[in-house]
Amino acid sequence: MALLTVRDLCVSIGRVQPLDRICLALDKGQVLGVVGESGSGKSLTAMSIMGLLPLMGGRISSGSIEFGGTELVGLPEPAYRALRGQRLAMITQNPMTSLDPMLKVGAQIDQVATLHLGMSPAAARARSLDLLQQLRIPDAGTVYHHYPHQMSGGMKQRIVIAMALAGDPDLIIADEPTTALDVTIQAQIIQILVDLVHQRGLALMLITHDMGVVAQACDRVVVLYGGRVAESNSVARIFAHPSHPYTRALIGCIAQTGQLRGSLKGIPGVVPSVGDYASGCRYHPRCDHAQMLCQSDVPMLRASDGGEVCCHFPQGLLP
Numbered sequence: 001m002a003l004l005t006v007r008d009l010c011v012s013i014g015r016v017q018p019l020d021r022i023c024l025a026l027d028k029g030q031v032l033g034v035v036g037e038s039g040s041g042k043s044l045t046a047m048s049i050m051g052l053l054p055l056m057g058g059r060i061s062s063g064s065i066e067f068g069g070t071e072l073v074g075l076p077e078p079a080y081r082a083l084r085g086q087r088l089a090m091i092t093q094n095p096m097t098s099l100d101p102m103l104k105v106g107a108q109i110d111q112v113a114t115l116h117l118g119m120s121p122a123a124a125r126a127r128s129l130d131l132l133q134q135l136r137i138p139d140a141g142t143v144y145h146h147y148p149h150q151m152s153g154g155m156k157q158r159i160v161i162a163m164a165l166a167g168d169p170d171l172i173i174a175d176e177p178t179t180a181l182d183v184t185i186q187a188q189i190i191q192i193l194v195d196l197v198h199q200r201g202l203a204l205m206l207i208t209h210d211m212g213v214v215a216q217a218c219d220r221v222v223v224l225y226g227g228r229v230a231e232s233n234s235v236a237r238i239f240a241h242p243s244h245p246y247t248r249a250l251i252g253c254i255a256q257t258g259q260l261r262g263s264l265k266g267i268p269g270v271v272p273s274v275g276d277y278a279s280g281c282r283y284h285p286r287c288d289h290a291q292m293l294c295q296s297d298v299p300m301l302r303a304s305d306g307g308e309v310c311c312h313f314p315q316g317l318l319p
């Protein structure tokens, strides 16, 4: 059984339904990429799993999120709070949403272990220093005593990763953890994170805009479009045989730039906004292969080639 299984997750915020029947699964020791353009529902999927939708005025209207055998939909807040920071951890794009500017970074990492794991201050300190070294932070003993403002963006993000690891979680959700950073630093940090996840047998959900990051770091990938799953499969399969025209377009962006670091801005057409989805398949206005059926009928997610695809005409083939 997978560590995390999300089934037919629907989310509403006020009168809009930004997530529609999201499905995904993630095992221990695995890195799952969640990829899609801005507004495709990546962060809302993460917030749903973390139980943080109420913060943005959203709620789960139907579906299931099973984590380590526990159903998280409807879990009371105190139980959720116990999971967060310990079994479930999240890393966001802006490290300052997780860091306290008034506290030395070492103390902030220590706190995770003392609060969530009940460690003594001395044991927590030794563990924090060890984590800083594993994150390849030079001169960890000095950095431990620094305040966030004394550090570069990349270093701050490593501290946030150390905090996420400090609680010994089973699952880390990283929501575009390196987007704000320089490209070289991005690749380094992603590699360190992925190596640690594999070494420790954790599960990592890595949210990204970048198919290059997917190719570098992920075992499996879920492609989202307009709040729905377009396609999911192993990374090897997705790159070898993309079934959904949107996935092919994403991979095409990489081919155009001649490198793995693709920009999603390369896909022609307008990214739909949440109140304004097309009828039928939400991708049809931008799809080269769209037929009448694609305008009228909503495609269903179905098994294909070891994964799942949500397209009337996968692989662009006419019936």
Ligand SMILES: Nc1ncnc2c1ncn2[C@@H]1O[C@H](COP(=O)(O)OP(=O)(O)OP(=O)(O)O)[C@@H](O)[C@H]1O
Pocket: 013, 016, 018, 036, 037, 038, 039, 040, 041, 042, 043, 044, 045, 056, 057, 209, 273, 274
């Ligand atoms: N609090 C909110 N109220 C109303 N709509 C929202 C709210 N938060 C998000 N949305 C809408 O839900 C959709 C999905 O948003 P989400 O933040 O999950 O996208 P994303 O894939 O993470 O995008 P990005 O790559 O820009 O981070 C978007 O269309 C967004 O406008």
Ligand SMILES: [Mg+2]
Pocket: 042, 043, 044, 175
């Ligand atoms: Mg987001």
